[in-house]
Amino acid sequence: MICDTARGRSVVRINQDDALVIVDPQNDFMPGGALAVPGGDEIFPILSPLIRSFPLVVASQDWHPANHISFKEQGGPWPPHCVQRTKGAEFHPDLDQSRLSIIVRKGFDARHEQYSCFDETSKLSGMLKGRGVSRIFVVGVATDYCVRYSVHGALEGGLGVFVLTDAVRGVDVKPGDSERALAEMKAAGAVLITSSELAFL
Ligand SMILES: [Zn+2]
Numbered sequence: 646m647i648c649d650t651a652r653g654r655s656v657v658r659i660n661q662d663d664a665l666v667i668v669d670p671q672n673d674f675m676p677g678g679a680l681a682v683p684g685g686d687e688i689f690p691i692l693s694p695l696i697r698s699f700p701l702v703v704a705s706q707d708w709h710p711a712n713h714i715s716f717k718e719q720g721g722p723w724p725p726h727c728v729q730r731t732k733g734a735e736f737h738p739d740l741d742q743s744r745l746s747i748i749v750r751k752g753f754d755a756r757h758e759q760y761s762c763f764d765e766t767s768k769l770s771g772m773l774k775g776r777g778v779s780r781i782f783v784v785g786v787a788t789d790y791c792v793r794y795s796v797h798g799a800l801e802g803g804l805g806v807f808v809l810t811d812a813v814r815g816v817d818v819k820p821g822d823s824e825r826a827l828a829e830m831k832a833a834g835a836v837l838i839t840s841s842e843l844a845f846l
Pocket residue numbers: 707709715726727752
């Protein structure tokens with residue numbers, strides 16, 4: 646981390662080889678959606694300036710067939726959500742899509758849950774490294790599921806990972822799940838910061 650002593654605060658300078666990764670900014674995960682994350686839409690005003698400033702912007706999209714294994718009627722834990730080609734699976738209207746360079750869809754195999762956008766099927770780590778990316782800055786929903794698993798997947802893929810704690814929101818099925826997930830990400834090597842600690846050249 647680079648310390649900006651002139652201003653008396655520590656900042657992380659964003660370089661040309663950094664990428665912003667927005668996890669699942671979709672209607673079904675926002676208030677009013679099929680699997681709403683409390684306060685999920687509060688991240689969008691924070692994301693807009695970041696989307697305009699990062700050299701590379703990636704978004705993931707939960708993209709399930711109607712009979713996905715994670716749905717309750719198939720024995721899974723969740724109500725049906727983010728079904729392919731439905732309104733619920735679309736990006737939220739408050740998301741600025743103008744600078745999305747890469748969109749990764751996940752969970753499209755009916756038989757497999759896929760919380761991480763960095764697992765072996767997505768090939769996202771390799772794709773980013775091929776573009777010279779060495780660090781990613783993760784935002785989105787849900788802290789305790791897809792953000793958590795994506796962060797671990799990216800670390801395993803050899804990327805430096807920062808989590809912007811003011812721009813993630815969790816489900817908290819059990820109270821404290823999001824806090825525990827963040828502590829676990831930090832222990833695994835992710836750096837927890839807020840968007841106000843970023844500096845753009
Ligand atoms: Zn899902």
